[in-house]
Amino acid sequence: MPEWARLLITIGISALLALIAVEVVHRAVRRLTHSGRMYRPGQLFGVLLAVQISLSLSRTPGDWRGPALHATGVALIAAGAWLLVAFFNTLADVALARVPTDVTDNRHARRVHTQIALVRRVAAAVLGVLAVGAMLMTFPSVRAIGTTVLASAGVIGAVAALAAQSLLGNVIAGVQIAFSDALRLADVVVVEKQWGRVEEITLTYVVVHLWDDRRLILPTSYFLKTPFENWTRTQSELLGTVDVDVDWTVSVEEMRHELRAMLEGNDLWDGRVSVLQVTEAVHTLVRVRALVSAPDAGKLWDLRCLVREHLVDWVRRQGAMPQVRMRKTETGTGPAAAERSDHHTDARVFGDSPDGTQRDQAFSGPKGT
Known part of the structure; x- marks a missing residue:
């Protein structure tokens, strides 16, 4: 049998x-x-x-063994990365499975999910860079220019720092957000109104899923330079207001009882706060707030709409x-009206009283002069 046939076998x-060994390991890992x-x-x-080991142990002569071993080694580095x-992603999946987010108070869980997601991306990026570097170092020409590259590393680093200043700033901000607990996955926020x-x-x-699916x-x-609202920073419970303008004849106490009765029969209300107060009473309107x-922002919005609709219907x-x-x-034309008319016929600046006449002469001089 030829040597190349033995090598292929x-x-x-x-x-x-x-493949059999990988299958066995996979079943064990899948079960765990x-x-x-x-x-x-x-x-x-x-x-x-397996190919790399077979080629290394083979004694088959030929100039093809060197390039084949080198190509297999480069592919082996990429597959290892x-x-x-995948190994780090598996560990992340195991950690995330132990901290579910489908619970009432999931603040800690969302924080862990945020940190693990960012650490996983950083690990993938670092492994990718190391794998590319290791593959390049297998080429003799790349190793030969290594000294030159290291000598000019200072200049290249300065240029790269200037060119990637914005990118590096965002990367550092992402890491800071993950570990500062200022922003987490599934947090309800108000940004850019x-x-x-x-x-x-x-x-x-950061991707924010808006209420209208944008x-x-x-x-x-x-998120480090601009103020923003985080409605679930410490807890998901929120307060909301509903303003209604009513007439002065409204019974505020009855309106307060109506609000309470409406809330007690609604699943959106968490039972913490039910307050109705008059916040303004000027001119022709009375403003009631x-x-x-509610337990979270979505239910609070629906609850405010229902309260507004119910109070409008009640009013x-x-x-x-x-x-x-x-x-x-009515002004009238009788004697009283004539008397009022005579009383207001004097439209002069200082009036017709003795004091008014004296002040008039002080400004315009005696009459007839």
Whole structure:
């Protein structure tokens, strides 16, 4: 049998054994972690490792062995990096599975999810850079220019720092956000006068899922330089107000009891706050403000709308809608009217009294002069 045929058979058998070993390990890992992220990269790494070992132990002559071993080694480095990334992702999945977010108070869980997501991206980026560097170092020409590259590293670093200043700032801001607990995944925030929920946090940008299904994408540095509202920073419970303008004839106490009765039969209310107060009473209107509470922002919005609709309907049924009143005064033509008319006929600046005449002469001189 020719040497090349023996080599192919050896490679085939070793690759098959590697796939069997990977399958066994995969089933064990799948049972422990319930994750299959490492299966495909494990197969590729096992086959390449088997090929590399077979070529190294083979005594088949030829000039092709060197390039084949080098190509297999480069592919093995790439597959190893992929396997390590999958390994870290598997660990992240196990950690995330232990901290579910579908609970009432999920603040701690959202913080852990945010940190793990960013650490996973950083680890993947670092492993990718190291793998590319390791593959390049397998080429003799790259190793030969290494000294020159290191000598000019200072200049290159300065230029790169200036060129990537914004990018590095966003990366540092992303890491700071992850570990400062100022912003987490699924937090309800108000940014740029828009209400939404944090959907994704990366090293360079944050995606906010707005209430109307739009996505607002902001750089991570935005949240360190610009004030924003975080409605779930410490807890998800919120307070909301509803303002209604009514007539002066409204019974505030009855309106207060009506609000309480409406809230007690509603699942959106968390039972903490039910307040109704008159905040303004000027001119022709009385402004009444209802203060209610809900377990989260979404339920608070629905609750405020229901309270507004219910109070509007109650005000309409009570006939307490805002009204503008006008009073008509009749002047008349009788003696009393004539007397009032004579009383107001003097339209001079100082009047016709002795004191007025004296002041008039002081400004205009005696009459007839």
